[in-house]
Amino acid sequence: MNKAASISIGLALIIGIGGLVYWQNLDVPASQNTETTDTTNTNEAGGNTDATEGMTTSEVAQHGNATSCWSIINGNVYDLTSWIPKHPGGEEAILQLCGKDGSAKFNGQHGGAALQAQVLAGFKIGTLIH
Amino acid sequence: MSDVHKESMQSHQIGILILRLGLAAVFLWFGFSQLLDGLNWVGWVPEWAVNLLHIPPAMIVLLNGAFEVTAGGLLALNILTRWAALALALHLVVLVFDIGLTPIGVRDFGLMMATFALALLTKGSRTESDMTAI
Numbered sequence: 001m002n003k004a005a006s007i008s009i010g011l012a013l014i015i016g017i018g019g020l021v022y023w024q025n026l027d028v029p030a031s032q033n034t035e036t037t038d039t040t041n042t043n044e045a046g047g048n049t050d051a052t053e054g055m056t057t058s059e060v061a062q063h064g065n066a067t068s069c070w071s072i073i074n075g076n077v078y079d080l081t082s083w084i085p086k087h088p089g090g091e092e093a094i095l096q097l098c099g100k101d102g103s104a105k106f107n108g109q110h111g112g113a114a115l116q117a118q119v120l121a122g123f124k125i126g127t128l129i130h
Numbered sequence: 131m132s133d134v135h136k137e138s139m140q141s142h143q144i145g146i147l148i149l150r151l152g153l154a155a156v157f158l159w160f161g162f163s164q165l166l167d168g169l170n171w172v173g174w175v176p177e178w179a180v181n182l183l184h185i186p187p188a189m190i191v192l193l194n195g196a197f198e199v200t201a202g203g204l205l206a207l208n209i210l211t212r213w214a215a216l217a218l219a220l221h222l223v224v225l226v227f228d229i230g231l232t233p234i235g236v237r238d239f240g241l242m243m244a245t246f247a248l249a250l251l252t253k254g255s256r257t258e259s260d261m262t263a264i
Contacts, residue, residue: 006207006208007207007208009151009206010151010154010203010206010207010208011206011207013151013154013155013158013206014158014202014203014206014207017155017158017159017162018158018162020159021159021162021163021166021167022162022166025166025167086170088174088234089232089233089234089237093233109232109233110232115174115176119174
């Protein structure tokens with residue numbers, strides 16, 4: 001392969017990857033807005049206007065898919081929907097926690113890790129009540 | 131040069147090309163992600179890095195993103211490939227030690243080894259001018 005072709009391929013790769021990441025980031029705010037609306041509706045339906053109030057396992061179970069993914073981890077409830085496409089370990093690792101108690105899986109994978117705990121804390125929406 | 135030897139050299143060159151472009155794509159993707167969506171990466175900045183550099187975590191993410199885009203771009207363009215690969219491999223050594231024995235850490239270990247391999251392969255017995263033809 002000559003030098004010109006090599007540089008052309010390289011430039012195409014740089015522009016292509018940059019464009020792909022840019023396009024992905026354009027897509028995220030729209031889905032995050034939808035999530036916010038959905039969460040508000042759910043809270044209104046349940047008569048609970050404060051998102052940090054206690055939540056039951058059955059409430060969490062209603063958010064068990066990629067479009068609305070809540071999970072219970074160590075007694076707290078987290079909305080992990082926006083984190084699904086961004087999780088460095090892949091989407092499946094988060095999808096398997098949706099609507100369930102993900103404490104065992106989270107602790108098994110990230111137990112004691114300050115960084116992951118810090119990231120997780122950013123998604124907290126409430127605490128579990130029985 | 132025999133046909134067998136020529137064929138072997140061609141396979142070797144295609145192998146390096148695939149390795150180089152594949153790794154470039156990975157580093158460019160992560161680099162651009164950090165530049166365009168930095169806030170989502172702030173949580174991954176280790177405390178020791180903040181204490182060492184004395185700059186905000188968001189700035190560390192941007193600098194790291196700029197480094198990965200620059201080095202990944204050099205790999206893509208086949209410019210200073212050996213040094214870019216070496217810098218990225220050393221960068222991954224730090225990440226692997228920081229992340230530890232997790233699936234992400236093991237994945238980064240694989241990337242680190244592949245990047246080291248690229249750095250060594252582009253050195254080889256050939257000159258830099260030969261390598262620009264790959």
